[in-house]
Amino acid sequence: MTGSPSSAGLPVPSVARAAYVLDTLAAAPDGLPLSELARAIGAPKSSCLAVCTTLVTTGLLTRTPGGHYRLGWKVVPLGRAYLAKSGFVLEFRRVDQELGLLPEDTIVLSLLDGRHVVYVETRPGQRTLAMSYEIGLRLPAHCTASGKSLLASLTDDEIAGRYGDGRFETLTPHSITRMPKLMAEIENTRAHGYAVDDEETAPGMMCVGAAVAGRGGQPVGALSVSMVKSTVDDERLKLSTSAILRLSTAITERLGGL
Structure with missing residues (x-):
């Protein structure tokens, strides 16, 4: 038997x-x-x-x-095999090629894994960045724009369950270190539909991220745009945010999330 x-x-x-x-x-x-x-x-x-x-x-x-x-x-071919069949990644590639948004900036796709985000796709921009975004890189979700946008899709109780011990990894002096601050960021993300990383992951870097949903409206990942903060004025921030929201909405539609 x-x-x-x-x-x-x-x-x-x-x-x-x-x-x-x-x-x-x-x-x-x-x-x-x-x-x-x-x-x-x-x-x-x-x-x-x-x-x-x-x-x-x-x-x-x-x-x-x-x-x-x-x-x-x-683990490399295993990861590549997964990405080759990932609807999230495939639809991003198609939508990115069709819309051609933010060609000068680096766009990163990530998944939520516990308290971390894992980068699964990177589309380099024309502008050079000091930080390298490699596929497989893991970062604390509460420090990143994509991570905060994905955490915002959880309930308050689910977030509390992940951070109930009060421990927060810090990457820079600007990283979130307390639950009240994180929840304030989460509420702001829910209200506006996007999240911002203001030098919380790396000094001198600013990112804007938004979640992408699949069937049933469940989040399947997030995408974010990375910029050197000194080059970001109000107009550029507005344009970048609009582009990320447009991309996330288009991918969500393709995946049946709307």
Whole structure:
């Protein structure tokens, strides 16, 4: 027999543990030693070692000479395979080509993952930016325009559940560090339909972001435009915001969210 009815469809602990390892290392670009990784996923070192050893043999992880575990090369084709079938990314590419908005600026697409956003597509602009937006980059959602626009789609209770411990990662002195400030930003985002990152992710950078919805009106991701703050006056901010809202609305329509 291949399995009893009582066990069919139940999560497999070892597979879940492997997923926790991959998720944890996705947020640690420099990798982690076994002891820290085991502590992060709440598993004994022996169990964590067994999972990591298996993942290394499959190419999903790599072990550095210093003993740190990092994501391996095999995650790249897996990510590309997902993006190749992602309606969000595909429709953005089509709409971006058709409308031709903001050709001078960098536009980034992201997904919400817990307290973070993960960048899944970047369309470079003609203007050079000091910050590099690489696919797979993870940043605290409350610091980014796209992250705040996605958090705004959640209920207040859902947001409180994610930040109930009161911990806020900070990237710059302008990053949000308290729940009342975050909720004020969320309310402003809900009222206007877009969010702003004013040097909260990187010094000298300003971003405007808006969420994109799919069928049933559920958010599938967000897009944002990144600009050097010193080049942004009221007129440029207005034009950029209008363009991002136009793009997000067009993609939402294509995905059946309106």
